[in-house]
Amino acid sequence: MIVALEVAFGLVAxxxxxxxxxxxxxxxxxxxxxxxxxxxxxxxxxRGYLDVAVAVSLIAPVVTIFVLMAVRRAEA
Amino acid sequence: xxxxxxxxxxxxxxxxxxxxxQKTGRKLPYANVMxxxxxxxxxxxxxxxxxLVAAAAYFVGSTLEANAVAxxxxxxMKR
Amino acid sequence: xxxxxxLGLAILVIGVLSVAFVRPKTYVARLINLEIPxxxxxxxxxxxxxxxxxxxxxxxxxxSTFVIVRLMEWRDASC
Numbered sequence: 001m002i003v004a005l006e007v008a009f010g011l012v013a014x015x016x017x018x019x020x021x022x023x024x025x026x027x028x029x030x031x032x033x034x035x036x037x038x039x040x041x042x043x044x045x046x047r048g049y050l051d052v053a054v055a056v057s058l059i060a061p062v063v064t065i066f067v068l069m070a071v072r073r074a075e076a
Numbered sequence: 077x078x079x080x081x082x083x084x085x086x087x088x089x090x091x092x093x094x095x096x097x098q099k100t101g102r103k104l105p106y107a108n109v110m111x112x113x114x115x116x117x118x119x120x121x122x123x124x125x126x127x128l129v130a131a132a133a134y135f136v137g138s139t140l141e142a143n144a145v146a147x148x149x150x151x152x153m154k155r
Numbered sequence: 156x157x158x159x160x161x162l163g164l165a166i167l168v169i170g171v172l173s174v175a176f177v178r179p180k181t182y183v184a185r186l187i188n189l190e191i192p193x194x195x196x197x198x199x200x201x202x203x204x205x206x207x208x209x210x211x212x213x214x215x216x217x218x219s220t221f222v223i224v225r226l227m228e229w230r231d232a233s234c
Contacts, residue, residue, distance in 0.1 A: 001121070008084045009117075010162050012091045012110075013198075017166045017191055019095045021173035027100045027149050029187045031107050034141055035091050036166075038114045040194055041134060043159055044209075045118050047201060050126045052209045053118070056197075057134040059217045061141035066217075067187060068148045070224045073231070074183045 001046045013039025026071045030064060080120045087113035104146055111138035163198030170195050182227050186220070 016036030023029050037060045044053045090110035097103045115138070118131040170191030177185045193216045200208055 002080075004081065005084050005117075005121075006158050008088050010158070012088060013162060013166065014169075015091055015095055017169045017195075020191055021169055021188060022178075024179050024184075025100065026183055026187070027145065028103065029184065030145055031094065031100070031103050033187065033190055034107055034138070034145075035094055035110065036191065036194055038087070038110055038138070039091070040198060041114060042117055042121060043162070043198065044201060045121055045127065045130060047159070047204075048122070048124075049201070049206055049209065050122075050124060050130045052206060052213070053130045054133045055210055056213055057130065057137040059213050061137045061144065063190070063217050063220050064141045065144050066221050066224050067183075067190075068144055070183050070186065070227055072148055073228060074181065 001043075005042070009039050009042045011039075013043075015039070026074070030067060030071065033064065033067075080117065083113050083116045083120065087117065100149055104142065104149075108139075108142055111135075111142065114138075157202050159198060160202035163195050163200075163202065166195030166198060167192050168195075186223060186227070189223075190216075190220070 013036055016032050016034075016039055019032040020029055020036060023032055037056070041053055041056060044056060087110055090106045090113060093106040094103050094110060097106065112135075115131050115135045118134055119127060121127070170188065170193075173188045173191060174185060177188055193212075197209065197212060197216075200212060
């Protein structure tokens with residue numbers, strides 16, 4: 001990959017990881033987890049594993065919906 | 077090649093705005109912008125016929141995730 | 156050292172520290188923080204070239220998250 005793009009998406013992934021670790025709100029944590037996944041997927045595509053990228057893109061929302069079930073149960 | 081840099085810059089800007097916003101209702105539109113920018117990056121990054129399928133899968137998955145978060149934040153389905 | 160490997164190690168360390176010293180000390184926050192080292196370990200495994208290991212790891216992470224969510228619901232309902 002081009003070095004500038006590696007720096008850009010590495011910055012997005014690190015920003016998502018740090019934000020997920022430090023934000024206290026549950027919905028903010030879930031949104032920051034989406035930022036982390038969005039930073040990681042271009043690295044998987046760049047290595048040429050397109051089938052892994054399809055699997056990750058379809059499984060990550062399912063994990064988020066599972067977590068949201070627990071969040072809604074804990075809020076109520 | 078200029079389109080790739082433009083889309084990556086939009087993704088970084090939207091990610092920074094998602095992190096520095098305080099309210100959840102203002103985080104969600106910038107998360108959508110970042111998801112669309114990353115979907116565009118996946119298309120432009122690699123010359124392979126299957127990369128369009130990967131970008132479509134990421135588009136569908138990220139839209140489903142953002143809508144699930146927004147629906148749960150707005151109160152979910154009233155039963 | 157590869158850039159993917161270094162980024163994966165950094166995310167893995169951040170995730171492990173955030174799971175160990177979770178700030179709102181609840182089960183949900185710890186479960187959400189547990190997702191961070193999973194993605195970091197995926198990025199470390201991407202530096203070595205094994206496609207089948209990546210697919211299996213993603214599937215097992217999703218299934219274990221589902222099991223932990225059901226366990227939390229069952230524990231809250233029982234006591």
